[in-house]
Amino acid sequence: MSSLPMIPELLRQLFRTPATNKFPAKYLPPSVTKYLEKVGRGEATLNPPIAIPPKFRGKISYDRDGCIGCSLCVKICPSNAIELIKETKRIRIWVDQCIFCSQCTDICPKGGLKMTGEYLLADENRYSENLIVE
Incomplete structure (x- = not known):
C-alpha cells in the first residue's frame, strides 16, 4: 500500500x-x-571556464614516437580501453571506455601517456576521432 x-x-x-x-x-x-x-x-564574449584543478585526469594524450610497444598499459587498464596494434607496436585508446584512473600513465616506462585537461568529450559517434587516441 x-x-x-x-x-x-x-x-x-x-x-x-x-x-x-x-x-x-x-x-x-x-x-x-x-x-x-x-x-x-566577435559581437559577444563568453565567460572564461572554471580553471581545471591540478592533477586533473582528463582525456589521455599519447606520444606515438616515445612508445616502445611494451603493452604494460594494455595489461594494467581495468576497463580494457587500450588495445595493442601488433603490426605497428603502438596502442589505440578508446576514450569512451576509459574510466580515467590514470594507471596507464603511472606504469608507462617512457612517459608516453599523460592525462590532459580536456574534459568535453561527449559525442554521438563512439568511433569519432575525438574518442579514439592513436
Whole structure:
C-alpha cells in the first residue's frame, strides 16, 4: 500500500517532456545558437571556464614516437580501453571506455601517456576521432 501514492506521479512523468537540452550543440535552442554565432563574429564574449584543478585526469594524450610497444598499459587498464596494434607496436585508446584512473600513465616506462585537461568529450559517434587516441 505504501507505493500507491507514487503511481500518479509515475503516470505524470511518463507524459512530460525532458527538462534538459539535448547534446551536442546542434540541438541547442535558437536563443543559445544565435548567441554562439554572435560570439563567433566577435559581437559577444563568453565567460572564461572554471580553471581545471591540478592533477586533473582528463582525456589521455599519447606520444606515438616515445612508445616502445611494451603493452604494460594494455595489461594494467581495468576497463580494457587500450588495445595493442601488433603490426605497428603502438596502442589505440578508446576514450569512451576509459574510466580515467590514470594507471596507464603511472606504469608507462617512457612517459608516453599523460592525462590532459580536456574534459568535453561527449559525442554521438563512439568511433569519432575525438574518442579514439592513436
